[in-house]
Amino acid sequence: MAKSPEELYREREKRVLDAIALKKPDRVPVFTKFGFFAAKYSNMTMEEVMYDPEKLWKCHWKTMIEFEPDMDRNPFALMYLGPLLEALDYKQLKWPGHGLGPNVSYQFVEGEYMKADEYDMFLSDPTDFMLRRYWPRIFGALKGFEKLPIIRNIITYSMGTPFGFAPFSTPELIDALDALKKAGEKSAEIAKYARSYTEKAKEAGFPLQSGGFSQAPFDTLGDYFRGMKGSMLDMYRRPDKVIAACEKILPMMIEMAVNATKVSGNPRVFIPIHKGLDGFMSLDQFKKFYWPTLRELMVALINEGLVPCPLWEGDCTSRLETIKDIPPGKAIYAFEGTDMFKAKKILGDTVCLQGNVPGSLLSTGTPEDVKAYCKKLIDIVGEGGGFIMDSATSLEDARPENVKAMVEFTKEYGVY
Template identity: 40%
Template sequence: MIEGWENMSSDQRQEAFLAKWVSGEGIEFAGDEVKAAYAYRAGLIRDAAKLKKTPERTPVVVLSTFAPTMLAGCPAKKAMYDPEALGKVWVDFARDYDADTSGNPALVMYGPPLEILDYNLYKWPGHGIKEEQGYQFLEKPYMKAEDYDHFIADPTDYWFRVWFPRTHGALKGLAALPPVYGTMELPAAGPWLATLGAPPVQEALKALMEAGRASFEWIGKLLPYMGRILSSGYPMYAGGFSKAPFDVLGDSFRGTGELMMDLYRRPEKVLEAVDRIVPLMVGLGSGMAVANNNPLVFIPLHKGADGFMSNQQFEKFYWPSLRKVIVGLAEKGCVPLCFVEGGYNQRLEYLADLPKGECIFIFDRTDMAKARRVLGGKSCIGGGFPVSLIMTGSPKEVEEETKKLLDRAAGDGGYILSIGCAMDDAREDTLKAFIQTGKKYGKY
């Protein structure tokens, strides 16, 4: 616990948590020089985020999932089944490409527990996807319209007893469980415990135990590599993960089509549901951030983008609960890093309605000059570089476009140079040109 935490404002808590992160507390650096390099890189992010000091240059962040392994010729399947190969590739990627931060290789996830659980929410290499390709989300209406009341009354109970059995084949047995609440008194504890002994429930619990054991072994193998990334001077751009409540409901529960129709058919239920999700997402993001000693909480934004809904619908259904998550995370000293997928040209004014310097927005296809105009001096912005140019351009074209982007978006601070995509693939020459140009021409 940081001294004086209880009496601090959100801004002060963020500063304190960022300072702890920048200091590299708990990391065993190879030497003072490396420690200073880590502090320099993390400091660039801190200064860009908080808008109080112009950093020496714009930080360069490469959001990536499978790109490091693809670039190293390591197929996605190997990355998901061989934690040591995964870890080594990510250590090498951080060093060889030398951006200011690294991603977290644990987000690549481990294949065996997904197999054990018969996981249906994604397809992954070797399971519905070619071995060379990264995983992909499989959106379906896993939650039915008539389930709203259960979800709203008790999201965790719904999650455990309804959503798990529908999204994990091996957890079907959990559908037989009664709610946990009888356990509050001895006479009602018996029936609940007896149900735990029923064969389908036992099978589900065994699957969870097995998946847990496999994952524990996996993370045990991966952690030393994550430690090496940090100890070689590269902070990670995400300590935690969270989501906009509307996206939680739309991505993993109702599906886009059903949720968009819910806006007309049962708008009040949608509002109640997203409000119920707010504290869950604050707790998820801040819990991970504290555990990883890194205040940055990565929040990919999906269904609020231009075109999905009107501004009136955005300000009713999407923004209020997202804003509560952002403010809630900031109150816990975390710095939300929203990855704004798609275009947000019609929504920028909403994003401007936040306390100064408490949130980062990395954009995908938003007009970066407009983002700078609307959000400059209010929130740190980032991104805007097209991944298509990394994939199809020449290093010279990438260099020119990077310079243009910096001219448009870097301002006098409060900008993170980044590609508008969490990359599954890349090219070495263009990606290196992007990073080096950013470092060279991003100086203030």
């Protein structure tokens, strides 16, 4: 007899929870990062799913139902961003239909959105820095915020109030506030879709992979504020400021994740890892600049009853001993290019491992190649539990038959 969605939901969630707790589930759970694959699979362009919420819903749902992995990912947090980002004239991303062709995946535009000499302003009041300097740089429509008064100086009738509000009468700020209103409407629409999608997934029996987002403080600083080059050179030229900025960003990253999980009701927090990977810095630099505040972030989330789920992009094999230092059975480490077998040896008693069927294999290999790769993962990394099968990267250009092979083979062969 077919299982009810409620039963399926409980079964799948338990499978994942067992893996996180380093226990043996009934079988290896399987997850995939569909990304823009869903659009291609449903004969839609990437541009369509960036701009049309109904199409995004339709293609993602079709893909979920037909491939049926154990967990879903809410697509509304990651796509259907076109109208909102356009309302803001957002500068940090090019996306299909906006600076890129209709079928080219969105890409980040790195830059020095915070200058080297602005650390002190950031450190003294990040919100003020972001409102008057950072937002005007990353959101073209909010350029007028350059004119904002220093909010913290408007305190009472005798301090700030008499003259402090004058800038709000300037045309620049009036335009910016108008853009903000439009962005607010788009943002509310995305939130509404995201909420309904979460409900629908649950009703159909799919737990979500994550219910919150955060980043390592060094990545937040490096990705969005200082850029790759800026953050790398800062490690030489102003190391103390880099560390101070990471410490300033840490409570922001905790707060963001805790609040999101409260709204979504899902304790798993997705944390993509970028600049701390092998090759991007030395192990000493990792230990000095990157790991301390990432570890604090993960421990703080664990103490809140949440599950940190970092995705270690690229390769981080040389970091395995270092990143073992977290409370056991409380997190998921997803890997992309890291040596999974070495990871199992070193981290197997500490953290559930997730990964890592390569994008190149899924795009250019055959189903047999994929099965052989998955078999080895299940045999070695899956041994004794604590493992979730997953694609190494977002799928996008994968061949459907290869994705099918990954999911179905894991369901058959991954039974404990």
